[in-house]
Amino acid sequence: MPNPHASPEAYQREIRRLQEIIAHNSDWLWEVDAQGRYTFCSAHSEQMLGYAPSAVLGRTPFDFMPPAEAERVGAEFAAIVAQQRPFAGLINRNLHADGRLVVLETSGIPLFGEDGRFVGYRGIDRDITPAIGSLSPRMVQLEALYAAAPVALGLVDREGRFVNANRALIRLLGLEGMPLAGQPVARYFAVQQLDVPGMFTRLAAGESIADQALPLNGRYYQVTIQAVRDDGLDQLIGMTLAITDVTEQHRLRQELAEANQRMALANARLSELADNDYLTGLPNRRRFDETLQAEVARCRRDGRALSLMLLDIDFFKRYNDHYGHQAGDECLRRLAQLLRNGLFRTSDLACRYGGEEFAVILPGLDSPGAEDVAERLRERLLAAAVPHETAPTCITASIGIATLNGSDLSQPGLAPAGSATQLLAAADRRLYMAKRGGRNQVSVATL
Known part of the structure; x- marks a missing residue:
């Protein structure tokens, strides 16, 4: 940082040096306020996303992301802000001004005023799209469908942690605004409800898992489990959960069972009357x-x-x-x-x-x-x-x-x-x- 007590000439030289560093840095440097709005943006925003700094200032990072991605990253960033902690390696996908998908790796540190009050974040974005290959708009559409699906969907790794979850699953668990990625499944489902270790043991042995009933919060759900394997090595790397609300079907089945029971009793009574x-x-x-x-x-x-x-x-x-x-x-x-x-x-x-x-x-x-x-x-x-x-x-x-x-x-x-x-x-x-x-x-x- 420039020394504010230096002579005016030295101070200006320091400022110009920092500006040159920022201008020639391949990363995008930025600052956001406590509400997540850009207050500073280096010129690399135009190189990475096709937007000049003037078009970025006053907006939030989530304004440049597909809706589903904005919701996912927004939930993760909200949890980071709540703890006012530094973060690194936050992968996020953004839409370039020309419609291309750009993958950025974001890191940042919290900023505090002289009175110790939290005022925002300063950080950098690094373009990692070349490292992972280009992603087509079709992928964005599929992810949007995944995020908006009415069925609660989640991806679980071999350690029993959520890798991804759509909005329906987050709502089901009452976690709106909170990240689910990295959280253990056992934190939200008892082993009697979802025996994740046992499921992985069976999936690894090549078994299929029948749909399971899941009573939760006074409603009834059906859980469908599918193995996820590495295409190259054919190794089990995770499993998907699809949780469907079948409360109405459960109610209808109960009513049908009760009606059948009443009919059986009536038939038994008729048989008794016919024979007795x-x-x-x-x-x-x-x-x-x-x-x-x-x-x-x-x-x-x-x-x-x-x-x-x-x-x-x-x-x-x-x-x-x-x-x-x-x-x-x-x-x-x-x-x-x-x-x-x-x-x-x-x-x-x-x-x-x-x-x-x-x-x-x-x-x-x-x-x-x-x-x-x-x-x-x-x-x-x-x-x-x-x-x-x-x-x-x-x-x-x-x-x-x-x-x-x-x-x-x-x-x-x-x-x-x-x-x-x-x-x-x-x-x-x-x-x-x-x-x-x-x-x-x-x-x-x-x-």
């Missing part, structure tokens, strides 16, 4: 017919016995007339519960056959076994002592049983449907005989 009696909850006549046909076929195939029990409440019409239909319905429900509790084998099936009549299918049970079950049920109903003032005692039931012996079904010409019909008819006859015999009893037949 609405009053007692027992399987209905439709379910009984299907099951009886299947069990007769199994009886024929396995050579096992099959018993069928028909149970009818004694004097039920009198009960209905005396106590009313609501009481009659409750009586049917109580008998249905007794049947459910009185059958100990999961293979047995109790059904409401119609009116006050119930049927019980007993696979693999011979005539004596079926009679034991029937007697137990009859005695339980009697012990329940459901009042019936128009009957000899309380509520009772008459039971008819018929049994098919599996060995007898091997004869040709006897179809399962016919066997089921015969079995049902035989059980019905036995029920009639139990009624005629005085009710509250079991009558058994073997086909």
